[in-house]
Amino acid sequence: MIGDNVVPAHAPEDLQRWRRIHRDRLIGERLDVSLAVRDLYARQITEKLNQFFPNLAKLLVSGYWPCNGEPDLRPWLSSVRLRCGHVALPVIAKKHAPLQFRLWWPGAPMERGIWNIPHPEKCIEVNPDIVVVPLVGFDNAGYRLGYGGGYFDRTLAAAPNRPRIVGVGYEQSRLETIHPQSHDIPMDFIVTECRVREFNR
Ligand SMILES: Nc1nc2c(c(=O)[nH]1)N(C=O)[C@@H](CNc1ccc(C(=O)N[C@@H](CCC(=O)O)C(=O)O)cc1)CN2
Numbered sequence: 001m002i003g004d005n006v007v008p009a010h011a012p013e014d015l016q017r018w019r020r021i022h023r024d025r026l027i028g029e030r031l032d033v034s035l036a037v038r039d040l041y042a043r044q045i046t047e048k049l050n051q052f053f054p055n056l057a058k059l060l061v062s063g064y065w066p067c068n069g070e071p072d073l074r075p076w077l078s079s080v081r082l083r084c085g086h087v088a089l090p091v092i093a094k095k096h097a098p099l100q101f102r103l104w105w106p107g108a109p110m111e112r113g114i115w116n117i118p119h120p121e122k123c124i125e126v127n128p129d130i131v132v133v134p135l136v137g138f139d140n141a142g143y144r145l146g147y148g149g150g151y152f153d154r155t156l157a158a159a160p161n162r163p164r165i166v167g168v169g170y171e172q173s174r175l176e177t178i179h180p181q182s183h184d185i186p187m188d189f190i191v192t193e194c195r196v197r198e199f200n201r
Pocket residue numbers: 064065066067070090091092099114115117134146147148149150151152
């Protein structure tokens with residue numbers, strides 16, 4: 001196994017390989033956590049989101065439909081609507097292009113996209129104020145390791161009004177560094193079951 005504190009060689013294919021090894025390891029390790037414990041972590045993350053973002057009225061929050069052991073924050077997304085906020089979900093409308101954000105509400109008609117992940121079928125495209133991003137891994141400087149498509153990086157680089165970016169994941173997914181590249185967009189906050197990290201940039 002390649003240790004996470006070993007700087008990979010500079011060739012892009014070495015970094016890609018390093019990221020793939022750690023991505024697979026971290027996804028495997030979070031799927032090894034029991035459902036009951038993941039459920040507890042999701043509730044602890046929700047509490048921290050509520051403490052840090054007490055007032056979401058009139059704001060548009062993008063979440064995600066959980067897969068691969070990601071924290072299930074759908075109850076929190078529903079609660080955002082009860083607090084007069086709006087909710088969107090990300091959609092891969094085109095490969096290797098920025099994500100779309102489509103308005104979502106409980107009971108919205110859904111269809112399945114990449115990896116069978118459900119997303120709203122009606123195309124009401126919106127620009128979120130806050131984007132909640134699931135983390136496969138994260139590092140001490142607030143950079144995210146995702147599923148390797150570069151989708152969130154492309155999307156946030158192209159976003160018209162830079163939203164606040166909140167990475168959510170588990171403390172066990174922390175790496176010393178993901179060896180950030182110029183295309184990697186850092187998070188403004190990282191929320192885990194243990195703590196909230198705020199990065200003032
Ligand atoms: N729940 C959830 N929904 C989400 C995301 C997410 O992270 N979590 N996304 C966040 O972006 C988007 C989906 N992101 C994806 C990113 C990559 C691949 C993918 O096919 N990866 C390839 C490897 C790509 C490569 O190495 O070039 C693979 O696994 O084979 C699929 C979905 C939108 N929806």
